[in-house]
Amino acid sequence: MPAGAHVVNNGAAALALVTSALAVGREVVVARGELVEIGDGFRIPELLESVGARLREVGTTNRVRVDDYAAAVGDETAFVLKVHPSNFRVTGFTSSVPVAELTALSVPLVVDIGSGLLAAHPRLPDEPDAATALRDGADLVTASGDKLLGGPQCGLMLGRADLVERLRRHPLARALRVDKLTLAALEATLRGPTPPVAAALAADAADLRARAERLAAAVADVAAASAVASVAAVGGGGAPGVELPSAAVSLPHDLAAALRTDAELPVVGRVEGGRLLLDLVAVAPDDDAALVAAVRRAAAGRG
Structure with a gap:
């Protein structure tokens, strides 16, 4: 399936644009344990609701199963959202559902990997990456361009070309667009010399x-x-x-x-x-x- 990419001004903006384009007045199914706070008091559930989506929470704080998602998906479901808790860990009696299992559901799957790792890294075996999520069947992946990618602050949306085009043509995309300096810095991160984050990890x-x-x-x-x-x-x-x-x-x-x-x-x-x-x-x-x-x-x- 053809793939596309779009860039906005930060990771929260990427998720807001996806929700605005796909889920206004509809439900987003998400695990309770993935309703995270992303910094400075901003929270994923409030972000999604602020642009017009309704949340359908499934599972418990520490455990969720694929059956929980399946039971929640219905005619009002816009997409299933999987959020990586990139700035904290929950350990012990926990369970989550991998991307590959969620793709069996009958609605689009949006995966927010958070920290911007584009490909698997041997030193970060538990950190999700965009390439693996897309290969496992995610329809859209959202991520930050800084953090583990090591580029400028921006938000990345990667995945199905038809969905990315809907995002790109949505009216909110104009308000969230990045300038040429950010695009140049992102290109230099991806195509230029090794950025400091990648050098430190290696x-x-x-x-x-x-x-x-x-x-x-x-x-x-x-x-x-x-x-x-x-x-x-x-x-x-x-x-x-x-x-x-x-x-x-x-x-x-x-x-x-x-x-x-x-x-x-x-x-x-x-x-x-x-x-x-x-x-x-x-x-x-x-x-x-x-x-x-x-x-x-x-x-x-x-x-």
Whole structure:
């Protein structure tokens, strides 16, 4: 089936446009455990209702089955919505329904993957991605263009060409469109050099440790520095609970303020166990020399 894509100004706008185009005055079937808050007090159920849809909640907070969805689907159903809780995890006695099972229902399936991962990533085995969702039969996938994709803030809608065209021609699409700078930044993310998010996810812990040892040695004459193992979080509203093996330069904690306020290169680390840690998973190798210079300036100012 032909596929299409459309871009709006953020992930919430993508879901609002889908709902406006397909579900005004009709029902959207969604699991209770997927009625998430997406930040700054905004909530998925209120977003859907604000553009004219009625919610049909199924399952419980922690468990939902395909039979729950099937029993709720009827003549008033516009689509089934599956929402990935991309900024939190529910563990223990839980169950959800995979995309492939939901495609057996007789209505369109919209999958909001949240964090914008376009293809499966070996370090993020539990994070849904657009390619897999579409291959498993989703009619539309909505996602953010920042977060795990690492591009500009925008909202992506991918899927059936006929549905995407309905979205593109809907009157609300004009109000939610992005400008040329956003489109250029998104194209550069997809076709240009590796963005920082992708580079950080691919970083090798042994390489990071070797860099940390070199950097610690480069500032050891002005500060008590050492290379230590570290654990990094993905952050940015994606892959909650995932830990990335990393390495950091450990420094005296009293350098933290001076580094944060450095006029040439502000450096933000974290204080842990009484030490300031500069985790190198968030530092590009090309910036190592500048980082050394910033530490040396901070140490000189402390003296």
